[in-house]
Amino acid sequence: DVKVTQSSRYLVKRTGEKVFLECVQDMDHENMFWYRQDPGLGLRLIYFSYDVKMKEKGDIPEGYSVSREKKERFSLILESASTNQTSMYLCASSPTGPYPGNTIYFGEGSWLTVV
Amino acid sequence: DAKTTQPPSMDCAEGRAANLPCNHSTISGNEYVYWYRQIHSQGPQYIIHGLKNNETNEMASLIITEDRKSSTLILPHATLRDTAVYYCIVSGATNKLIFGTGTLLAVQP
Numbered sequence: 001d002v003k004v005t006q007s008s009r010y011l012v013k014r015t016g017e018k019v020f021l022e023c024v025q026d027m028d029h030e031n032m033f034w035y036r037q038d039p040g041l042g043l044r045l046i047y048f049s050y051d052v053k054m055k056e057k058g059d060i061p062e063g064y065s066v067s068r069e070k071k072e073r074f075s076l077i078l079e080s081a082s083t084n085q086t087s088m089y090l091c092a093s094s095p096t097g098p099y100p101g102n103t104i105y106f107g108e109g110s111w112l113t114v115v
Numbered sequence: 116d117a118k119t120t121q122p123p124s125m126d127c128a129e130g131r132a133a134n135l136p137c138n139h140s141t142i143s144g145n146e147y148v149y150w151y152r153q154i155h156s157q158g159p160q161y162i163i164h165g166l167k168n169n170e171t172n173e174m175a176s177l178i179i180t181e182d183r184k185s186s187t188l189i190l191p192h193a194t195l196r197d198t199a200v201y202y203c204i205v206s207g208a209t210n211k212l213i214f215g216t217g218t219l220l221a222v223q224p
Contacts, residue, residue, distance in 0.1 A: 035214075043159070043214035090158050104212055106158035
């Protein structure tokens with residue numbers, strides 16, 4: 001089975017802290033994604049990556065950056081956490097691409113609270 | 116990527132078929148229809164996807180209309196564990212999934 005693992009399930013950070021959310025997939029997928037999910041807003045795409053060292057902005061990239069130094073690992077970075085970044089963050093990966101018909105697999109999510 | 120429209124909520128009796136509709140009237144020729152579901156506090160789970168033919172797997176069936184402007188996800192024998200938010204998504208060449216707010220399916224005992 002495909003496994004997408006997010007390093008932390010629950011985090012509490014202070015305003016202004018630098019926060020790293022790590023994601024690892026074990027199926028040699030080229031594509032990796034970071035979403036955030038908020039009540040009433042559904043899932044929103046922050047960044048995605050089609051290959052090592054490649055990244056593209058999603059719909060809400062402001063306040064975030066990403067790093068993909070190895071194929072299996074995709075990190076989301078909050079340079080200076082703010083309270084409006086309190087949310088659930090979901091990592092996902094998919095095989096090959098970018099072309100349609102490939103299934104995207106999600107991790108279990110990381111609940112971040114910024115105080 | 117095309118936008119989708121789903122009802123915000125539906126009920127279904129346990130053991131009966133659940134039919135979840137989705138409209139995607141602006142879908143283009145190379146875009147697939149995907150269905151995912153999300154059980155509370157978990158990551159979305161892939162269910163099924165299709166281009167123009169009907170599809171079936173161990174979880175569900177996907178019926179796509181001939182003009183491809185709408186589709187229906189069918190859970191043939193709903194159980195309480197199928198209570199979740201179901202997302203219908205249309206995605207093309209970028210393989211980027213844009214989620215809407217989905218349909219909350221409540222399976223009643």
